[in-house]
Structures are given as C-alpha cells and as structure tokens.
Amino acid sequence: MSRERQLADLDRARFRYASAVERCRGRFGEPVAPGRWTVGDLVRHVSAWDDAGAEGVVALAEGRPPDVYADDIDAWNGAAVAGRATLDETALLVDLAGTRRRLHQALIDAPARLWGAPPVASPHGEPVTIEGIVEVWRDHDEEHAAELEAFLGRGHGPGSVA
Numbered sequence: 001m002s003r004e005r006q007l008a009d010l011d012r013a014r015f016r017y018a019s020a021v022e023r024c025r026g027r028f029g030e031p032v033a034p035g036r037w038t039v040g041d042l043v044r045h046v047s048a049w050d051d052a053g054a055e056g057v058v059a060l061a062e063g064r065p066p067d068v069y070a071d072d073i074d075a076w077n078g079a080a081v082a083g084r085a086t087l088d089e090t091a092l093l094v095d096l097a098g099t100r101r102r103l104h105q106a107l108i109d110a111p112a113r114l115w116g117a118p119p120v121a122s123p124h125g126e127p128v129t130i131e132g133i134v135e136v137w138r139d140h141d142e143e144h145a146a147e148l149e150a151f152l153g154r155g156h157g158p159g160s161v162a
C-alpha cells in the first residue's frame with residue numbers, strides 16, 4: 001500500500017475517533033463500559049499512544065531503535081493514563097489535539113527512505129517499520145472510536161443516540 005493511502009487510512013480512523021470524542025463532551029468522567037476506563041482516561045491513553053508513535057517515527061528517521069512496544073503493555077498504559085491524570089476535559093482536548101499534530105507531523109516529515117525499508121529491531125526485540133506504526137495506530141484509533149460509539153449508543157447524555 002502506498003504511503004499516501006496508508007496516511008489517508010490513518011486520517012480516516014483519526015477523524016472517526018476525534019468525532020466520537022467530541023460527542024462525549026461533558027461525559028469524560030463516565031466509564032465507557034462497566035469496569036472499564038472513563039472517557040477521559042481513554043483520551044489520556046490515546047494521547048500517550050500518539051506521543052509514543054511520534055517518538056517511534058522520529059527514532060526511525062534518526063536511525064535509532066524505535067521504542068514503540070512495551071514489555072508489559074497494561075503497565076505502560078496504566079502509567080501513561082496516570083501521567084495525564086491531572087488534566088481536566090478542556091486540557092485533555094488540547095493535549096489530544098497536540099499529540100495528534102505531533103504524530104501527523106512526524107509521519108509527514110519522515111524521510112521517503114523509511115517507507116518500504118526493512119524492519120528495525122526495537123529495544124524489546126520486535127521488528128518495527130513505519131508502515132507497521134501507521135497500521136497499529138490506525139487500528140488503535142478504530143478500536144477506541146468503536147468503543148466510544150458503543151458508549152454513546154448506550155447513554156442518555158449529550159451526544160448519545162438513545
């Protein structure tokens with residue numbers, strides 16, 4: 001798949017996620033499902049992933065091993081959410097917009113030589129390519145957009161379909 005197609009697919013997933021987040025305004029303190037994170041925590045999580053993705057792309061561009069996969073993803077996710085715990089809804093939306101821009105810019109600025117390049121081993125031993133980062137981040141946004149859409153379908157607050 002071409003670079004342009006991959007980025008367009010990522011942009012579509014990111015738009016779907018952003019649209020779902022926007023419809024959740026005023027409900028960031030509510031869990032997305034019983035026993036799950038709140039809407040706000042999900043936004044914290046996705047913002048942290050954007051930062052990790054941008055850092056991974058920059059590392060690839062600089063010839064460094066990209067550290068985009070964690071040995072214990074649940075622990076990494078928990079720490080990532082906790083690191084943004086003090087951000088209220090407005091600050092979370094500003095943070096999300098910033099992390100979205102940073103990842104997008106890192107991908108746009110990535111040298112053409114990275115697209116189609118052989119995998120580079122991460123510090124954890126996983127093979128990483130820029131295409132792999134785009135694919136994982138696209139799927140991640142789709143997953144969490146669907147989660148928020150399901151939440152909105154069950155709710156009775158602003159933005160819900162019930």
